[in-house]
Amino acid sequence: MAYAPYAVMLIAGFISLWLNRLQPFLVLLSVFMVNVIFSFFAPSEQVSIAQSVLFTLLSFLLPLNLLLWSVLSEKGIQNTAFNNFVLAVFVAQGVLIYWVMRELNLQWIETIALPIFPGLDFYHLSFASTLGFLLAGFILSLKLNGQKQLRVFSHAGVFVLLLMAFALNQYLQVGVLAWVSSMVGLIVILSLVLDAHHIAYMDELTGIKGRRALNEFFMGLGKRYAIAMVDIDHFKNFNDTHGHDMGDQVLKMVALILDTVVGGKAYRYGGEEFTLVFPGKSAEQVTQELERLREEVANHVIYLNEAEVGSNKAKKASSKVVSITISLGVAEPDAQHTTPEQVMKFADEGLYKAKRLGRNKLVRSMGKSAKAAPKTRAKKSA
Numbered sequence: 554m555a556y557a558p559y560a561v562m563l564i565a566g567f568i569s570l571w572l573n574r575l576q577p578f579l580v581l582l583s584v585f586m587v588n589v590i591f592s593f594f595a596p597s598e599q600v601s602i603a604q605s606v607l608f609t610l611l612s613f614l615l616p617l618n619l620l621l622w623s624v625l626s627e628k629g630i631q632n633t634a635f636n637n638f639v640l641a642v643f644v645a646q647g648v649l650i651y652w653v654m655r656e657l658n659l660q661w662i663e664t665i666a667l668p669i670f671p672g673l674d675f676y677h678l679s680f681a682s683t684l685g686f687l688l689a690g691f692i693l694s695l696k697l698n699g700q701k702q703l704r705v706f707s708h709a710g711v712f713v714l715l716l717m718a719f720a721l722n723q724y725l726q727v728g729v730l731a732w733v734s735s736m737v738g739l740i741v742i743l744s745l746v747l748d749a750h751h752i753a754y755m756d757e758l759t760g761i762k763g764r765r766a767l768n769e770f771f772m773g774l775g776k777r778y779a780i781a782m783v784d785i786d787h788f789k790n791f792n793d794t795h796g797h798d799m800g801d802q803v804l805k806m807v808a809l810i811l812d813t814v815v816g817g818k819a820y821r822y823g824g825e826e827f828t829l830v831f832p833g834k835s836a837e838q839v840t841q842e843l844e845r846l847r848e849e850v851a852n853h854v855i856y857l858n859e860a861e862v863g864s865n866k867a868k869k870a871s872s873k874v875v876s877i878t879i880s881l882g883v884a885e886p887d888a889q890h891t892t893p894e895q896v897m898k899f900a901d902e903g904l905y906k907a908k909r910l911g912r913n914k915l916v917r918s919m920g921k922s923a924k925a926a927p928k929t930r931a932k933k934s935a
């Protein structure tokens with residue numbers, strides 16, 4: 554049982570390296586090393602002054618390390634310059650610990666400091682380190698506030714800091730530290746799993762679900778549903794005229810509007826194409842909602858120097874404005890189209906027709922018109 558925390562932290566460390574995440578690995582390594590040092594120098598009966606000093610020193614260095622590894626942006630495991638920096642930080646701390654323990658005459662603390670500050674003991678010093686943890690947690694939360702691409706692990710960093718603050722506040726309780734460290738390992742594993750799931754299922758640019766999530770949603774779809782395919786009109790033209798970055802902002806804006814869909818779910822299918830799935834609804838039942846979305850996109854004013862969707866009013870006042878439109882095709886299962894993939898293809902035929910009819914339109918694919926539809930548009934990938 555004594556090795557349980559090490560086992561959990563090793564597994565967590567392995568998972569984080571396997572996922573090319575250095576940050577969680579460094580957090581674990583810091584906690585791991587503190588465990589190793591404390592259990593190696595754990596007091597048997599009487600706590601020596603050297604042990605107290607070591608404990609206090611590590612209690613101050615750990616929040617510093619945890620904050621550092623959580624705040625610096627993720628570089629992956631193959632960035633040589635960053636790896637050298639990490640090595641330098643650990644070596645510097647090793648040298649500091651060695652110097653304090655070997656070179657500093659610890660008896661001075663007893664003979665000089667304690668008589669001057671009679672109330673001072675190491676318990677109070679380690680309690681002061683709790684403040685260090687809390688401060689580190691506060692700084693990390695501030696940084697999280699301003700972050701765009703949030704990962705679950707970033708939040709886990711704050712929990713880890715609080716847990717370690719608690720563990721180290723139990724002055725020299727190596728057992729408490731070990732158990733809390735196991736929890737830290739589990740929290741890191743959980744956050745990495747959630748992050749990996751998020752990365753696999755969400756579209757990074759728009760923040761809505763991606764094609765993998767759509768395919769999984771199809772598996773649980775019943776017999777009655779409607780699927781709509783949505784495509785931005787003349788998007789190549791927009792990109793060529795206003796630039797790819799502006800095109801990305803438009804994609805985000807369209808995704809935000811489509812994500813407000815009532816009764817269905819929005820996915821980025823790929824490129825400038827989106828899919829809306831309405832479980833338990835017929836194509837006719839969702840027509841009104843699709844028209845609402847089409848109108849909302851068409852009525853949305855795009856500010857050309859808009860750095861981001863939703864930027865401030867002053868900027869908007871000085872911007873040139875344009876607008877864009879979307880075309881939509883919608884279909885439901887019938888005798889010829891029984892699987893969600895077939896229905897989606899059928900809806901895509903309606904979308905193609907909407908483009909041919911002049912764009913900014915919704916076309917519902919139905920039995921006969923499906924046969925009349927000229928051809929299926931080639932699918933695009935993100």
Ligand SMILES: Nc1nc2c(ncn2[C@@H]2O[C@H](COP(=O)(O)OP(=O)(O)OP(=O)(O)O)[C@@H](O)[C@H]2O)c(=O)[nH]1
Nearest residue numbers: 784785786787788789790792797800801824825908
């Ligand atoms: N900015 C940006 N553009 C993208 C992205 N994915 C695809 N595109 C662009 O979307 C455009 C799609 O163009 P087309 O398929 O020719 O269609 P279109 O210009 O929208 O014309 P219609 O569909 O016929 O109205 C291409 O220029 C792609 O480069 C993306 O993630 N960001």
